[in-house]
Amino acid sequence: MLMAPLCSCADTSLFVFHQKFDINYLLLYVDDIIITGNNSSLLARFTRTLNSEFATKDLGSLSYFLGLKATPTSDGLFISQLKYARDILTRAQLLDSKPVHTPMVVSQHLSTDGSLFSDPTLYRSLVGALQYLTITRPEIAHAVNSVSQFLHAPTDDHFLAVKRILRYVKGTIHYGLHFRPSTSPGALVAYSDADWAGCLDTRHSTSGYSIYLGNNLVSWSAKKQPTVSRSSCEFEYRALASTAAELIWLTHLLHDLKVSMPQQSTLLCDNKSAIF
Incomplete structure (x- = not known):
């Protein structure tokens, strides 16, 4: 993994470069770079070329990328956001809360009715953080989508729904995505x-x-x-x-x-x- 001041855009870019039967990939997000492929000599040569053109820092094997933790396993790669999830719970003062088994009450439908929540800024901050957490937590995507529809005027019921999602995250904080290779x-x-x-x-x-x-x-x-x-x-x-x-x-x-x-x-x- 490399870090370099290569690009000022906010989009993620993926580059593919190949030589005969060798395929290599470069994933670039602003100034964070992941380089991978099946030809170590080609990757080393490409890294040296980058170093000769830009001020880069080689961080070694992939471990963290944009808040995502990559952990090699015996049969693949596990991607999680453990630290990020803990930070959200700490911000919401729910790190010691009692976990629940589901992120949302079954058949619950939120509406605009109800008394307005006293701190809408906190609500928007927590919902925004949960949106980023869905990168590795697809099972909360529907619940987060529901509470995201009331950012303009959240009510007390909406905040209770956000707290339930966070309590679910507390009980499943080690969850993530496991990717396994195949022939x-x-x-x-x-x-x-x-x-x-x-x-x-x-x-x-x-x-x-x-x-x-x-x-x-x-x-x-x-x-x-x-x-x-x-x-x-x-x-x-x-x-x-x-x-x-x-x-x-x-x-x-x-x-x-x-x-x-x-x-x-x-x-x-x-x-x-x-x-x-």
């Missing part, structure tokens, strides 16, 4: 679902999907749909369309990364009308 990447398999008119104020539905490459979860989302659907078929079909767009994007990304896909992608849904 064949397998197919992309996507699971799509949605709720109908889940927002009590606008009657908009919320779409969600999770996409796996082999056994590894590589993409997920929970997002309110922009329009009102008038049937269960319509809102499920909108969710399918959003998931299909992400599948196509991932397919092109894997192609650019020289990853061959032996099978067609699969998109799964539980609504017979939308499937038809």
Whole structure:
């Protein structure tokens, strides 16, 4: 891992450079860089070239990157945000709170009704931090999406919902994503679902999907749909369309990364009308 003042943009950039059968990758975010590949001599030569052009610092093997901790395991790589999660709990004064088993009450639907929360700045700060935590905690994505819809005027009920998410994080603070390599990447398999008119104020539905490459979860989302659907078929079909767009994007990304896909992608849904 390297750190270098190479770029002033806020986007993450991925570069692929190859030589015959050697493929190497460079991931750049502002001035943080990850370099990896299957040719150590080519990587060393590339690193020396960077050092000759820019003031860089080699931090050795990947351990932390943008608040994410990477831990090598016997069968892959474990990505977590343990320290970041502890910092959020400390900020909310919930580090010693009693954990709960779920991030949200089942069938709970938040609305704008209720008395306004006394410290909206704290609410927005905690919700923003939780949004970044979903990078390695996809199971809280739906709950965080729900509380994110009331940043302009949070109520006491909304803050209680945020505290419940944090208490869930307290009990699952060691959770993260485990990526395991395989000789064949397998197919992309996507699971799509949605709720109908889940927002009590606008009657908009919320779409969600999770996409796996082999056994590894590589993409997920929970997002309110922009329009009102008038049937269960319509809102499920909108969710399918959003998931299909992400599948196509991932397919092109894997192609650019020289990853061959032996099978067609699969998109799964539980609504017979939308499937038809």
